[in-house]
Amino acid sequence: xxxxxxxxxxxxxxxxxxxxxxxxxxxxxxxxxxxxxxxxxxxxxxxxxxxxxxxxxxxxxxxxxxxxxxxxxxxxxxxxxxxxxxxxxxxxxxxxxxxxxxxxxxxxxxxxxxxxxxxxxxxxxxxxxxxxxxxxxxxxxxxxxxxxxxxxxxxxxxxxxxxxxxxxxxxxxxxxxxxxxxxxxxxxxxxxxxxxxxxxxxxxxxxxxxxxxxxxxxxxxxxxxxxxxxxxxxxxxxxxxxxxxxxxxxxxxxxxxxxxxxxxxxxxxxxxxxxxxxxxxxxxxxxxxxxxxxxxxxxxxxxxxxxxxxxxxxxxxxxxxxxxxxxxxxxxxxxxxxxxxxxxxxxxxxxxxxxxxxxxxxxxxxxxxxxxxxxxxxxxxxxxxxxxxxxxxxxxxxxxxxxxxxxxxxxxxxxxxxxxxxxxxxxxxxxxxxxxxxxxxxxxxxxxxxxxxxxxxxxxxxxxxxxxxxxxxxxxxxxxxxxxxxxxxxxxxxxxxxxxxxxxxxxxxxxxxxxxxxxxxxxxxxxxxxxxxxxxxxxxxxxxxxxxxxxxxxxxxxxxxxxxxxxxxxxxxxxxxxxxxxxxxxxxxxxxxxxxxxxxxxxxxxxxxxxxxxxxxxxxxxxxxxxxxxxxxxxxxxxxxxxxxxxxxxxxxxxxxxxxxxxxxxxxxxxxxxxxxxxxxxxxxxxxxxxxxxxxxxxxxxx
Numbered sequence: 001x002x003x004x005x006x007x008x009x010x011x012x013x014x015x016x017x018x019x020x021x022x023x024x025x026x027x028x029x030x031x032x033x034x035x036x037x038x039x040x041x042x043x044x045x046x047x048x049x050x051x052x053x054x055x056x057x058x059x060x061x062x063x064x065x066x067x068x069x070x071x072x073x074x075x076x077x078x079x080x081x082x083x084x085x086x087x088x089x090x091x092x093x094x095x096x097x098x099x100x101x102x103x104x105x106x107x108x109x110x111x112x113x114x115x116x117x118x119x120x121x122x123x124x125x126x127x128x129x130x131x132x133x134x135x136x137x138x139x140x141x142x143x144x145x146x147x148x149x150x151x152x153x154x155x156x157x158x159x160x161x162x163x164x165x166x167x168x169x170x171x172x173x174x175x176x177x178x179x180x181x182x183x184x185x186x187x188x189x190x191x192x193x194x195x196x197x198x199x200x201x202x203x204x205x206x207x208x209x210x211x212x213x214x215x216x217x218x219x220x221x222x223x224x225x226x227x228x229x230x231x232x233x234x235x236x237x238x239x240x241x242x243x244x245x246x247x248x249x250x251x252x253x254x255x256x257x258x259x260x261x262x263x264x265x266x267x268x269x270x271x272x273x274x275x276x277x278x279x280x281x282x283x284x285x286x287x288x289x290x291x292x293x294x295x296x297x298x299x300x301x302x303x304x305x306x307x308x309x310x311x312x313x314x315x316x317x318x319x320x321x322x323x324x325x326x327x328x329x330x331x332x333x334x335x336x337x338x339x340x341x342x343x344x345x346x347x348x349x350x351x352x353x354x355x356x357x358x359x360x361x362x363x364x365x366x367x368x369x370x371x372x373x374x375x376x377x378x379x380x381x382x383x384x385x386x387x388x389x390x391x392x393x394x395x396x397x398x399x400x401x402x403x404x405x406x407x408x409x410x411x412x413x414x415x416x417x418x419x420x421x422x423x424x425x426x427x428x429x430x431x432x433x434x435x436x437x438x439x440x441x442x443x444x445x446x447x448x449x450x451x452x453x454x455x456x457x458x459x460x461x462x463x464x465x466x467x468x469x470x471x472x473x474x475x476x477x478x479x480x481x482x483x484x485x486x487x488x489x490x491x492x493x494x495x496x497x498x499x500x501x502x503x504x505x506x507x508x509x510x511x512x513x514x515x516x517x518x519x520x521x522x523x524x525x526x527x528x529x530x531x532x533x534x535x536x537x538x539x540x541x542x543x544x545x546x547x548x549x550x551x552x553x554x555x556x557x558x559x560x561x562x563x564x565x566x567x568x569x570x571x572x573x574x575x576x577x578x579x580x581x582x583x584x585x586x587x588x589x590x591x592x593x594x595x596x597x598x599x600x601x602x603x604x605x606x607x608x609x610x611x612x613x614x615x616x617x618x619x620x621x622x623x624x625x626x627x628x629x630x631x632x633x634x635x636x637x638x639x640x641x642x643x644x645x646x647x648x649x650x651x652x653x654x655x656x657x658x659x660x661x662x663x664x665x666x667x668x669x670x671x672x673x674x675x676x677x678x679x680x681x682x683x684x685x686x687x688x689x690x691x692x693x694x695x696x697x698x699x700x701x702x703x
Contacts, residue, residue: 002014002050002055002056002057002058003056003057003058004057004058004059004060004063005057005058005059005060006060007060007061011057014058016043016047019043019046019063019067020039020040020043022067022083023039023042023043023067023071023079023083024039025086026071026079026080026082026083026086027076027079027082029082029086030078030079030082032076032078032079034076034079038074038076041074042067042070042071042074042076043070045069045070045073045074046063046066046067046070049066049069049070050063050066064083064087067083068080068083068084071083131161132161134160134161134162134163134164134165135160135161138160138161138163138164139151139160142163142442143442145435146435146438146439146442149435149439150439152553153410153413153549153550153553153554154409154410154413154432154435155407155408155409155410155432155435155436155439156407156408156410156546156549156550157405157407157439157443158405158406158407158408158546159214159215159405161214162214163405163443163446164446164447165214165450165454166212166213166214166450166454166455167213167214167215167402167404167405167447167455167479167480167483168213168214168215168386168402168403168404168405168406168483169213169215169216169217169218169382169384169386169402169403170209170213170217170218170400170401170402170458170463170464171217171218171220171380171382171386171388171398171399171400171401171402172205172206172209172217172218172219172220172399172400172463173399173400173463174202174205174219174220174221174222174225174226175221175224175225175226175228176399177205177461177463178191178192178198178201178202178205178225178229179191179228182205182457182461183461184204184208184457185456185457189201189204192229193229193232193236194229194232194233194236194262195226195229195230195232195233195262195263195266195303196233196262196265196266196269197229198226198229198266199226199266199267199269199270200266200269200273202219202222202225202226202270203269203270203273203274203277203286205217205219205463206219206274206286206288206324207277207278207286208457209286209457209458209463210286210287210288211457212455212456212457212458212459213402213455213458215287215384215386215402215403216286216287216288216289216382216383216384216386216673217286217287217288217289217382217402218288218289218290218291218380218381218382218386219288219289219290219291219324220291220378220380220398220399221291221378221380221399222290222291222292222303222307223292223293223295223300223301223303223304223307224294224295224296224297224300224378226266226300226303227295227296227297227299227300227301227302227303228299230259230263230299230302230303231299233259233262233263234255234259237255237258237259237262238251238255241254241255241258259302260302260306263302263303263306264306264309264310267303267306267307267309267310267311268310268313270307270310270324271307271310271311271313271315271321272315274286274288274321274323274324275315275321275322275323285322285323286323287323287383287384287673288323288324288325289324289325289326289327289381289382289383289384290307290324290325290326290327291327291329291362291378291380291381292304292307292308292326292327292328292329292359293327293328293329293330293331293335293342293345293346293349293359293362294329294331294334294335294342294364294378295342295345301342301345304342304345305344305345305348308326308345308348308349308352308359309348309352311326311352311356311358312351312352312355312356314356314646315646316646317644317645317646318641318646318647318648319641319643319646319665320356320357320639320641320665320667320674321356321358322667322673322674322675322676323673323674325358325360325382325383325672325673325674326358326359326360327359327360327361327362327380327381327382327383327632328345328346328349328353328359328360328361328362329361329362329364329378329379329380330346330361330362330363330364330365330621330625331364331365331373332365334364336365336622336625346618347614347618349361350614350615350617350618350621351614351617352614353614353617353635354611354612354613354614354616354617355648356639357634357635357636357637357639357667357669357674358674360383360603360632360633360634360635360672361621361625361632361633361634362379362380362381362631362632362633363624363625363630363631363632363633364379365625366595366596366625366629366630366631367596367629368389368596368599368629368631369389369631372389372396372397375396377389377396377397377398378397378398379398380398381601381603381631381632382601382672383672383673384542384601384671384672384673385539385540385542385600385601385602385603385632385672386402386403386600386601387599387600387601387602387631387632388401388402388403388483388484388535388537388599388600389599390535390599391482391535392529392533392534392535393481393482393533393534393535394465394466394482395465399465400463400464400465400466400482401464401465401482401483401484402464402483402484403483403484403485403486403537403539403600403601404444404447404480404483404484404485405440405443405447405485405486406485406486406487406488406539406541406600407436407439407440407443407486407487407488408487408488408489408490408539408541408543408546409429409432409433409436409487409488409489409490409521410432410490410491410550410553410554411429411489411490411491411492411494411495411517412490412491412494412495412498412550412551412554412564412565412570413550413554413557414428414429414432414495415494415495415496415497415498415499415564416498416554416558416561416564416565418498418499420498420499420500422499422513425499425517426520429517429520429521430524433487433521433524436487437487437528440485440487441532444480444485444534447476447480448475448476448477448480449475450475450476451472451473451474451475451476452467452470452471452472452473452474452475452476453472453473454476455476459476459479460472464479464482464483465479465482466478466479466480466481466482467479480534481533481534481535482535483535484535484536484537484600485534485535485536485537486536486537486538486539486600486601487521487524487525487536487537487538487539487600488538488539488540488541488573488600489518489521489539489540489541489573489574490541490543490546490547490550490570490571490572490573491547491550491551491570491571492504492514492517492518492571492573492574492575493505493571493574493575493576493577494563494564494565494570494571495517496510496513496514497563497564498561498564499513500513501563503563503576503577503580504574504576504590505576505577505580505582505586505587505590506580511590514574515593515594515597518538518574518594518597518598519597521538521597522538522597522598522599525537525538537598537599537600537601538597538598538599538600539598539600539601540572540573540574540594540598540600540601540602540603541572541573542572542573542601542603542671542672543570543572543573543671544670544671544684545683545684547569547570547571547572547683547684547687548568548569548682548683548684548686549683550570551565551567551568551569551570551683567686567690568682568683568686568687569683569684569686569687572671573594573598573602574591574594574598575591575604575605576590576591577690578607578687578690578691578692579690579691579692580692581692581695582694582695583694583695583696584606584620584623584694584695584696585623587604587606587694588604588606588620588623588624588627588628588630588633589628591604591630592604592624592628592629592630593629595629595630595631595632596629596631602631602632603632603633603634603672604630604632604633604634605633605634605635605636605669606620606633606634606635606636606694607636607637607691607692607693607694608620608635608636608637608693608694609637609693610637610638610639610640610650610651610652611637611648611650611651612635612637617635620633620635621633621635634669634672636668636669636691638666638667638668639666639667639668639674640653640664640665640666640667641664641665641667642656642658642659642661642663642664642665643661643663643664643665644656644659644661644663645658645659645661647659649664665677666678668680668688670684670688671684
């Protein structure tokens, strides 16, 4: 009696019929009709081969090898090839299932840290399990060349789990939606009549939008969009005072105080809601950004001022709010200089940033921002860096638009493969850009099959430009033509080390080459825009989990290369390595040119000691915005507070100076957004550990 050992270890009796059925199936695949005698002959050969082994048990793999041999020995080479191909496909499916099961098992223990905003609760784990399943489905269904590029680490398709389901992010047309009202699926929400309701609904917009998308969302002109609801509130308060019989001469003195109180209440609600209300099946709070700073009325200025004050206060015990990411826009003649009408808002923003690491700052006087501002279009950005203004298919601006999908190129790998040959580098780079184009066009082909009803809020309620006039059964293709298609990159610093031995912070020749490399990418992207009539963009990828993923793959391929793969992460986009000593001035000067090149999104960070002053923040922003063309800038430091009483810790204190507790929470910035220290992924944790303070010295970095 012969026994067969199955792949799972079970032992079963040998069944000759399974061999004959497999041979017949392989023949059918090749369009060949074998006679019964031919099938019997092959089966007999297999039995003979088995008998020659003198084994009492044999594995499934061994039997399949002998079936292939029997087919070839019988002169059926094509059928043997078909049988082998079928075996390989089944093996691949089994491996996918095995990997998926392992991933699910690991998620059951703890969710990964690709996204530092995702928790570890039931909803998070369930969402991640579904996410892993759809990743494998997507890779299995796309062209093999594209799947291989992602699996091997030449490219990275962001949010692969959402590849066939939705788009990335959105600058919400907040005022327009609030003025006309909206429906989240259970009834109509009318236009608000007071500031508190408008503020609450602004949070609902962020939450509902995020449930339809995989990326972040922003209010691109928050203070102006909500400022219009202050006057109705003022009128309501005045009417109430009159009905209470308050003398008219006293009403004016009371009125503005009451208005401020109501606005404070509204803005406190925004801060509290965005740190407590959950989206995406309860797995995280919304990835929210709020753009402020250039008010077009005194009421908008009041919203801006009080919002900053409420964010500065923090949460219930004074804890650090994680969301929203705040972008304060700076403009000469509006708020940048002491004589400007809203200079006090800029000073306040710097003070709040010194305590809370938010706001980050955006330079409206950068020439590419100023161009649109002068045309009446207000530039905005997000913590995830999404920036878009140009539009080849309609009106420019950011409202109602977002990045549809990004793909990132593993730049250091190309540098390593070029082996110091610059010409070879650009040849390989061109191939990867072309492959990224093909990947994004494939994604375009998949996404255009979605219908408006598949994005019921953002498309169904016409938050997205291009959705106007569409009904539930219509394709979302008009929307895809309004957003941007981003080709991003990671690790310019390591790429330069691979090519020249030094990165752009160490050597002026490397600095020049770095700009040449990203200019080459941008030129290709501009060409794609003209070729396809889609809005392509050059994206400085905010690589959260990717910074660790790419380098691990390259370590396996190339080993540990000094200055390239000898750590646990690649440096983000065009940034100077975080552990390299450099002055604030030089870091700004070196990174500034990339902001204009990266028209899909960009940011630069300055690292300072804990607990900076507002004047320190302002000095950094002033230098950057008065002397360079840099646009989006954040100042980083490590925030620590007592979880028991909310007290902020200073000077590396280990225990709370107020209550003595050792229950301390750390907060750092990761790829644009703030996050709890313990939620950082492995690569970003190592990167954070390597960060050093940038010096105030203006001595040149280059020696």
